[in-house]
Amino acid sequence: MKLLQILVILLISMVLPSAVRAKTGDLVIGVANNHIDVTVGFSGSSIEVFGDRRDKETDVAIVMEGPRKNVTIWQKDRIIGTWVNRYYMKFKDIPTYYNYAISVQGFSSSLLEAMQENGIGHEALFYKTKADTSRKLKDERVYKDALLRKNQELGVFFQQPATIKFMNDNFFRVRFDLPPSAPTGEYKIHSFLIKDGKVIGKALELLTVEQVGLNAFIYKAAHEYSLIYALVCIFLALFFGWLAGAIRVKP
């Protein structure tokens, strides 16, 4: 067994030269590619996380989350016949992408608490969130559900957690899907080693999702040299407009 483990780790480092390995003592994980390029033709991607646990009696959990942002959920209400955004609940620091996988079968109450504290699972997203609401709200639950559902519709949250596939007793892999609408920025991959309902070790991997090539150039130009960018847009519009006018006149 020892030999196989060493072999697997060796394999990860050989096959995936760009892989970054995190060590929690008894858990090693690696990401196949820690830089996702968003090109003009980007139509989603997936992130392959490989891992190896030393002790097969332990469980593992992997969480992948995108850059955190503040989110407001509006609820529409009828005012003078029209449906208007009326009530809201603000959530602080909600990941713009969230997916996780856990190998535990039965969830004890101590484990559920540990999951909350460590940000594993959807409920953990609201663990430290201080709700800021307008007017009297009967139920915060509906807003939390709406937040999860809205993100699922966008494809950046998932109804079912990803599955951890064990290739043998120790070596496993997890696949996280990244939709075309995935936000750009720095992603975090947290890994947890769990034993007897407690988190006994954790590690962090970073992953960058970034626009590259033409896209990166346009994005940068639009944000850093916005006046020149605007002038280029206008020049192009003028040119195409002139072209269309010129073609039309000659039958």
Next chain:
Amino acid sequence: MQIYLPIAEMSIPVEMIFLLGAFVGFVSGVFGVGGGFLTTPLLIFMGIPSAVAVGTQGCQLVASGVSGVMAYWRRGHVDFMVGTIMLVGGIGGSLVGIVFFQFIKYMGQMDLIISLLYIVLLGSIGIMMLFESIFTMFRKKSVKSEFNRLKAPSLISKLPYKMRFPRSKLYISALVPAAIGFVSGFLVSTMGVGGGFLLVPAMIYILGMPPLLVAGTSLFQIIFTSIFATIMHATVSNSVDILLAIFLILGGVIGAQFGVVVSKRVTGARARIILALLVLCVCTQLGLQLFFHPSDLFVMVIQ
């Protein structure tokens, strides 16, 4: 083929943008309108953030304006003096529009306000155009003459800063064209529409300009107001997506060619009835969203 839009930060089939551009170009070729009233709502239906839809639409207005104005310019059907005065008002309107746009964005009511503005504008224009064209068709008599009689020149003629506009043979207060331009500028920067279908009747009935000069002059004004609005949107809210604009414009260029061919068969009152129905369709669609129980009561806004 999926294409990732760098500013909208989303992936969308490029054919969809192209077809939308072609459809709008076709409509503008047939009816001689900018078609902005179609592009912005359709882009929003497609899931493009409203800020990017409005910001980028300005770019397309520049392109369709230029190609349109060239034909009028060649025939000398542009009154540059009236256009320039309107432009001054247009820039003021754009500035106010940008501030208003930022304000409703901050209030979290952007979708509501933009929808309401569209419903009011498209609804009133559509109904007016429909009635006017049905009258013309059945009575074989233009309503224009009645409008001209209804015009109240007393109030307008009392306004100060009178100017002479030799090309249009007008002697009126400069405030009137400036005010019309102001409304157009406001529409470009808040709704991404040039407002040609609002400007043209206003210039005929309020200013009393010769109808021959109206279309070219309004296009001339819309080009510059749109250029200004594009610069403002690009620098203030970084919401102009150049890739989206290019595909919209390319589609538009091709669609417009077909539109021009069709326009020779569909003319006059019949064309205006079709256009009015099209305008009312978009208006109804937006109205249904606002007045009927939405399928989803919740909206998510990420800051």
